[in-house]
Amino acid sequence: MRRILVAGNWKMNLLQNQGAALSQALAGKYASCAVEILVCPASPYLSSVATTTRGSAVQLGAQNLYFAPQGAFTGEVCGDMLKDVGCTWVLVGHSERRQFFGEHDELLAKKVAAGLQHGLKVVLCVGELLAERQAGQTEAVLEKQMAGLAQVSAEQMANIVIAYEPVWAIGTGVTASTEQAQQAHAFLRGQLKSRYGEAIASATRILYGGSVKADNALELLSQPDVDGALVGGASLKADPFIAIIEAGIQAQTQKS
Numbered sequence: 001m002r003r004i005l006v007a008g009n010w011k012m013n014l015l016q017n018q019g020a021a022l023s024q025a026l027a028g029k030y031a032s033c034a035v036e037i038l039v040c041p042a043s044p045y046l047s048s049v050a051t052t053t054r055g056s057a058v059q060l061g062a063q064n065l066y067f068a069p070q071g072a073f074t075g076e077v078c079g080d081m082l083k084d085v086g087c088t089w090v091l092v093g094h095s096e097r098r099q100f101f102g103e104h105d106e107l108l109a110k111k112v113a114a115g116l117q118h119g120l121k122v123v124l125c126v127g128e129l130l131a132e133r134q135a136g137q138t139e140a141v142l143e144k145q146m147a148g149l150a151q152v153s154a155e156q157m158a159n160i161v162i163a164y165e166p167v168w169a170i171g172t173g174v175t176a177s178t179e180q181a182q183q184a185h186a187f188l189r190g191q192l193k194s195r196y197g198e199a200i201a202s203a204t205r206i207l208y209g210g211s212v213k214a215d216n217a218l219e220l221l222s223q224p225d226v227d228g229a230l231v232g233g234a235s236l237k238a239d240p241f242i243a244i245i246e247a248g249i250q251a252q253t254q255k256s
């Protein structure tokens with residue numbers, strides 16, 4: 001039974017007091033929770049969110065890391081630093097990193113490996129562009145992006161989550177239909193199966209991301225291969241994010 005994970009990616013939003021208020025609201029509500037909850041603030045605020053969420057069910061993740069263990073890499077942050085400030089998770093390969101910062105699968109494979117080496121759980125994000133979907137290339141693109149797992153052993157897969165985020169659905173208000181989401185997730189699970197076998201494929205969580213909101217979360221999370229949500233815009237305020245967590249709890253109950 002895969003435990004649903006509801007993750008909030010705050011991106012480059014929320015100043016310290018705003019993030020603290022939001023994380024306090026979440027931590028206050030969820031001392032424990034049937035689903036896993038994760039928030040990913042901007043890196044300057046990881047420590048302060050770690051303080052407000054400590055002892056609650058709200059886990060802390062970073063939005064990015066660099067693969068080198070330390071050294072002369074101005075502006076970058078390594079896995080040890082993320083662990084040091086209280087992160088247990090890191091996002092790798094978000095489409096905005098791919099699109100605006102030129103991150104490619106070979107680099108992302110190194111980042112995934114580095115995150116795991118430093119004891120972090122990794123959410124590897126994949127997803128096709130609108131033009132790629134329209135050209136019928138969705139599966140080919142997803143297959144290629146799964147190369148982010150190139151250095152991940154079967155034993156390490158327990159610390160990997162995949163997030164399917166069709167780029168055309170991110171921040172646009174356009175959500176993939178439940179059929180489109182389920183189809184892509186089933187394809188990704190098939191990819192996991194061919195790489196790691198049936199047991200690991202069926203144990204690995206695959207999140208959906210792209211305009212997840214309070215009113216579409218339950219339908220998406222009820223799909224058999226959708227094991228959680230990676231939420232951008234709707235994770236920036238307590239009420240909509242809590243509504244998505246509650247949808248996750250409901251979906252988890254239905255599935256068990």
Ligand code: PGA
Pocket residue numbers: 009165169170171172173209210211212230231232233234
């Ligand atoms: P969105 O972002 O929910 O604002 O579409 C999702 C994401 O980029 O993770």
